[in-house]
Amino acid sequence: MPPPSVPSLLGTEFPFNFLHAEIIKYYIEKHEANKAKRAEFLESTRLSEDSQILESDRNVYNHFALRGNPETRIEALGYRVGYALVEKVARDIPRLSTELEKMKFICKDFWMAAFGNSNSAQFPPFQNIYVVQDNKFFTVASLAEGTQYLKEAAIYLAFPAGVVRGALANLGIKSVVQPTIETLPVVKFNVHLHKSV
Template identity: 50%
Template structure:
């Protein structure tokens, strides 16, 4: 019983200390909590959109490549992605494809249709990330259906140009 009383006393002292500390840090904590909620909601939305795009990409490659011969090399698969697939999915071929021959490809589209309605300049580059989640997922899904596990990230330096960085895994 004596040990139980000591633990209850220690517990109540600990809680009082936390309450005092939280009262002094309440405004900072509330600001951080709001920021964390905003980041979680945005990250969750981007994840959902990327997942939707992933499923779309898988189905699109099934439909587009059903009558084509199998692609043997990674480079053949990337060429298919940049020419035939990109034309059907995004309305034109890519403007540039680069690789470091170590599993990293950079696909550049200088007039990406999703971002054409954005005002040119750098002020909206950060907001463009949400709009590029679905296309990134489409690319990742297309590659997954061709047997390539990858990580696809999109970067925007100036609108409406986009660079998709594809890291093979």
């Protein structure tokens, strides 16, 4: 049970899951529409008799039309949410000074507040990689157990990975968060920390 000062999403699972699924659907459709527009543009320029369109124009269009796949955009949304949420969760606790204290906070208090359940975390002594395992992660819990939906499940972990990365960024830790699934609904989040020089 989380402390009283820690907000929890336990009572709001259905609205969040519905919203999360709609966000994923939106970004997948937007990405497909951008790919279609890009293909149409490139085809029209290829067939154009007016050869005034320069290759640099095509490169600029490609850059903006294909800027980020759905997973990247959803992860960016999660980053902003995690960055803001960690301030609410950490406001009543003493200042976290070490990297280990910050990681323990993320894996215990923040995880419970953000994802509504506990996890098991491994804190290796001399490495920059922490592994957080959640045995029934809520964004993929509704998918059938087993391995048949592993490919489809990956996009459902982009937002939570962004939430963790954003929370760590607000605590002063640059990281890369990589979720992995071997069997649903067990999810491992590999948190690679960037050491500051």
